[in-house]
């Protein structure tokens with residue numbers, strides 16, 4: 001099937017047009033600066049042909065029109081008719097407690113996504129703009145919503161409840177939701193395929209380590225815990241996000257620095273993590289380079305970053321009551337030989353021995369990076385969220 005995967009931000013729209021049987025990305029592209037002066041459109045086809053142009057796009061409706069006309073363009077397009085698009089898969093960040101899996105979008109679903117928009121005020125409204133624009137311009141072509149939170153909805157209350165008055169859970173739905181779910185699910189399933197085992201027999205820890213980073217404990221195919229929380233600020237140390245901190249730091253800083261609550265939370269989201277600790281960069285590569293040049297703050301930043309991951313691996317191993325595989329994915333998880341090596345060195349308690357040569361070879365490609373005889377398998381599995389969205393879209397429509 002041909003699935004158009006759409007991922008909208010407040011002023012951007014990323015897309016991939018995927019032929020799912022052969023996992024071919026026929027074309028991928030990006031609309032930027034939507035509604036802002038100087039909006040631009042670029043795409044790259046499977047053939048390698050690419051184009052970038054300035055096109056005025058005053059809203060997401062215009063952006064969808066630009067994408068659809070490119071797809072069906074006589075010279076540059078990849079299909080001759082919109083009817084060749086079997087479905088559209090929309091990435092939606094927050095599904096609240098309502099959406100536990102992908103869903104066919106109708107007016108009722110739109111209302112429900114609106115209702116949980118409070119929980120992702122930057123992201124869900126943008127997704128809705130894309131959804132509405134596609135519904136308006138694509139007739140009866142099915143539109144499917146795929147939620148970042150859905151995979152984590154299998155967590156039990158003991159994992160998702162915060163120990164604050166229960167009223168706040170009932171009144172405001174304050175709880176752990178978890179994010180990057182599409183990636184965690186894809187990587188866990190892929191790990192099972194590579195291991196040649198049924199996922200319903202496996203305990204897997206997925207480490208999604210990108211600029212945003214999160215981990216999940218997946219038991220027999222279901223997520224039982226994950227490191228991000230009510231928002232994507234919790235858990236691991238990230239490029240610019242603090243991850244877990246003592247919440248009392250917030251009011252302490254408000255008083256000491258005369259900051260508002262919003263200013264502190266913005267600092268925790270945008271100026272913390274390895275950037276905040278090192279003062280160098282949010283990009284782990286830059287921080288590692290600085291560390292190599294003797295920068296002590298950079299070293300401390302990376303040490304804190306690594307230790308947090310190791311702590312979560314230990315915690316999840318306990319929660320899972322054992323583990324069969326630990327899989328690394330996303331920007332740093334897929335590509336950083338040194339980050340994986342530093343984590344691997346601290347996993348003696350798992351009985352794993354990181355194989356330095358295999359680790360070097362698995363740069364951006366699937367592979368095992370532990371010893372052949374290790375009981376717990378260390379793996380690298382590049383994530384593919386767009387393909388996972390297309391796959392979920394197809395499997396919903398085939399039901």
Ligand code: AMP
Pocket residue numbers: 209210211212239282283284285330331332335336337339
């Ligand atoms: P993502 O958010 O998954 O796109 O990951 C992007 C991040 O991955 C970048 O900000 C980098 O910090 C990190 N990254 C990518 N490649 C490497 C690498 N070879 N070594 C360390 N970090 C990397």
